Amino acid sequence: MARYIFITGGVVSSLGKGLASAALGALLQARGYSVRLRKLDPYLNVDPGTMSPFEHGEVFVTDDGAETDLDLGHYERFTGVAARKTDSISSGRVYSNVLERERRGDYLGKTIQVIPHVTNEIKDFLKIGADEVDFMLCEIGGTVGDIEGLPFFEAIRQFGQDMPRGDCVYMHLTLLPFIAASGELKTKPTQHSVKELRSIGIAPDVLVCRSESPIPEKEREKLALFCNVRPDSVIAAMDLKSIYEAPLAYHHEGMDSAVLAAFGITDAPAPDLSKWEDVADRVYHPEGQVRVAVVGKYTQLEDAYKSIAEALTHGGMHNRVKVQAEWIDSEIFDREDAADRLQGYHAILVPGGFGERGTEGKIKAAAYAREHQIPYLGICLGMQMAVIEAARNLAGISNAGSEEFDHESAGQRRFEPVVYHLKEWLEGNRTIQRKADDDKGGTMRLGAYDATLAAGSQVAEIYGSTAISERHRHRYEVDMAYRDQLEAHGLRFSGVSPDGRLPEIVEFKGHPWYIGVQFHPELKSKPFAPHPLFADFVRAAVEQSRLV
């Protein structure tokens, strides 16, 4: 059975709990342990699939088709362990499971209550796969004291009692604000936060304190004394220029030693951090810079395209350059000329998205990249836009568009649907079917699907293989019926589903680097293993930078 590490947060949200959890996972791995990371989210949505990226950031998709919190992306990027459906749960999911069971009669005769029914459901979730790894790291979303988080805190408290003594460790992340007037780091908010945690029965073993500067000895002792932790279990988590320095920085501060000591483990092997030293070296010592325009819709919130930003960084690390990604709202091209705005970029990326708003601007960006021989990577909606652009401007289908933007039921069509609503596809040998009015949650083509790449194509060369598997999250699909027509104009369908029915990749002949993919390669990129498409896209950008 795994040992458990629970990671909670206090004082303010957005302290980087996900990152701290991920970095701790990486440090334990560096010492030879196996880990799995898990996220428990207090909100009432069953999963984040239906939440706006503006509000919640990106939706991270797992191989087994779960739509999860973006923290699972951090976990994967730092540990390389592919997340599963069973690594993410929300209050909504917990209550929905409990209520479903209640209706089925599983608890017949009983009054259903938060304790024990809801907390038992959470504890059952925590136990899944416990015998597969040495350490299970479970992060609780939100901050201690939030009303909706209480059942999770209660469940992890009980869990500590259910497990053999010493098999659960609680790590609490807080903020030490710096008061410039007095030149001091303040410990009081942390003291209050720990008090709150202890009032619900959880005594933290390790305190991780975010601060702008190192914690002076006096403050460290004060925190230890008032929060009832050992002084060497007060870990300073200072602001870092790159998140990829976190494993090294946290190790330097003693995070992994403090956690292991809390378990009473004194004979842990020393960590091998060479992988992270190489990663940090590549991030901090680039030998050049390229500018990439990301033409999207959710550009106000950095987290909305988290994995894309990270995958670009990884591609840069691979080529030893810094990738300066600039986020451009595609709606700007409704008013401004794309050529004026996009001039000088070394590559253009159009990411995934939903809905019609801003799509004409994305089509213009795709046209600009094609006509000016600028490296172009279209992801999901970005591939669909590239296909529509080619259909309109090369194949002469002037009203080419996507069914996403005008339904048959809405009366007269504005567009010829070159991209149509996918209602049937194969998952392995199983046929999946959807209707136009299906529920919005969890009904897309989700998770890992195989694709077959044409031998000799540019993408087969980039992947070094003709058989790949990538993660999907979409409802619409490019129509194979247009393949011949588009290929006659140079847009090659170089990757297709194994049954040959669904286009997965298009590439442009005669263009240095113009690739559209129906899936999300960014979800599988890691700092120590950049995704081949991103590595090569950035290589092409470097080449472009030498031309201009």
Ligand code: GLN
């Ligand atoms: N909205 C498009 C679809 O559902 C693209 C989705 C995406 O970019 N993830 O097919």
